Amino acid sequence: MRNHSVSKQTIRRLPTYLSFLKDVQKKNIKNISAVTIAEAMKLNEVQVRKDLASVSKGGKPKIGYVIDSLITELENFLGYDTTDYAVLVGAGNLGSALTGYKGFDEFGLEIIAAFDNCEDVVGKEIRGKPVYPISKLPEVCREHDIKIGIITVPGAAAQEVCDELINAGIKAIWNFASVHLSVPEGVLVQNENMAYSLAALSLHLAEQMQKIEEEKKEK
Amino acid sequence: MRNHSVSKQTIRRLPTYLSFLKDVQKKNIKNISAVTIAEAMKLNEVQVRKDLASVSKGGKPKIGYVIDSLITELENFLGYDTTDYAVLVGAGNLGSALTGYKGFDEFGLEIIAAFDNCEDVVGKEIRGKPVYPISKLPEVCREHDIKIGIITVPGAAAQEVCDELINAGIKAIWNFASVHLSVPEGVLVQNENMAYSLAALSLHLAEQMQKIEEEKKEK
Numbered sequence: 317m318r319n320h321s322v323s324k325q326t327i328r329r330l331p332t333y334l335s336f337l338k339d340v341q342k343k344n345i346k347n348i349s350a351v352t353i354a355e356a357m358k359l360n361e362v363q364v365r366k367d368l369a370s371v372s373k374g375g376k377p378k379i380g381y382v383i384d385s386l387i388t389e390l391e392n393f394l395g396y397d398t399t400d401y402a403v404l405v406g407a408g409n410l411g412s413a414l415t416g417y418k419g420f421d422e423f424g425l426e427i428i429a430a431f432d433n434c435e436d437v438v439g440k441e442i443r444g445k446p447v448y449p450i451s452k453l454p455e456v457c458r459e460h461d462i463k464i465g466i467i468t469v470p471g472a473a474a475q476e477v478c479d480e481l482i483n484a485g486i487k488a489i490w491n492f493a494s495v496h497l498s499v500p501e502g503v504l505v506q507n508e509n510m511a512y513s514l515a516a517l518s519l520h521l522a523e524q525m526q527k528i529e530e531e532k533k534e535k
Numbered sequence: 536m537r538n539h540s541v542s543k544q545t546i547r548r549l550p551t552y553l554s555f556l557k558d559v560q561k562k563n564i565k566n567i568s569a570v571t572i573a574e575a576m577k578l579n580e581v582q583v584r585k586d587l588a589s590v591s592k593g594g595k596p597k598i599g600y601v602i603d604s605l606i607t608e609l610e611n612f613l614g615y616d617t618t619d620y621a622v623l624v625g626a627g628n629l630g631s632a633l634t635g636y637k638g639f640d641e642f643g644l645e646i647i648a649a650f651d652n653c654e655d656v657v658g659k660e661i662r663g664k665p666v667y668p669i670s671k672l673p674e675v676c677r678e679h680d681i682k683i684g685i686i687t688v689p690g691a692a693a694q695e696v697c698d699e700l701i702n703a704g705i706k707a708i709w710n711f712a713s714v715h716l717s718v719p720e721g722v723l724v725q726n727e728n729m730a731y732s733l734a735a736l737s738l739h740l741a742e743q744m745q746k747i748e749e750e751k752k753e754k
Contacts, residue, residue, distance in 0.1 A: 394734040409637045472561075496551065511642060515550060
């Protein structure tokens, strides 16, 4: 049984612990202390113990955590050890890239099909995954008992697609459209705001360039 | 000149306004009021006026905002109207998908080359973008005056790659490795934690399924 009372901040750090521990495991190291993890990951030791306590019974005195077990416990908590199946709506550039992306395996996600209304893509395949018309959404979701929907349509169409996904039984939405989605209670929307990330990078660069210009003028 | 004193929260919302306004523009509507924007985007009207005041001189009484101008102002502020060039390190599944992704144009980002140390990919191309050995990083970055680096290597290699990018003159890093990166002052790290998103979706589903089970038992 997974413990759901863990804070968002802790959940945010857990994939980082997992990634770090997998790297250590490759070096054939069997045990690790909270102190070593804290130093390597530049975190506070108390924090590390607290975070890991939410997924593991904890390390043993003088031995520390057993790395293999801790990895299993983390993967189990994060749901990476079991596969969640998903559908994706919007087989444009981003949607096709995500549908064809092989890296989701590791995180326990498999996109079984993409949906679109554009004649150019419907009926085709993206790396072996079928692209269906959006009208087939309820049928496919119900048949395969799909609970995760990924939205990669343009902003204007996102709410309508979201409503259709919910009607088809979807309980968790991964939203790549940069719009706010309204959903009923019990449905989670996880927003992936890549547009914001790109704006933040660009703004930082502009700021840095401005500083350099100002420093030049001062000299 | 871009105004850099705008809050992160506002910057997070700006791409959403832009996306919404582009949809409205397609319907051949010329002007829009803050009230209409607020209602459509489910935001507070005061918030909308405040957010848009950071990029625009504002709407006119009875006319509202001129949509074309507001779009230009938003794109200008977010840096989407000028192209920032970037390099990517780690041409695995995710790195290849991002390098070949055509959708970054719209956000003013172009990845000019990918770097990797794996013999299987070095020397090849991803949708016309060259893949170089990591040793060529300083040369390529300096030659093209690249300031943005994208990290898609495994966690264990991320800090080393980050250091090499900074040595090559990079000022902004888009980090897809789920590890903490240490950087000197003046360098921005923008973390893209997809592992967290996937964990959040999976945890929510597990929680929902548990609730349904409990409700069944109660009946």
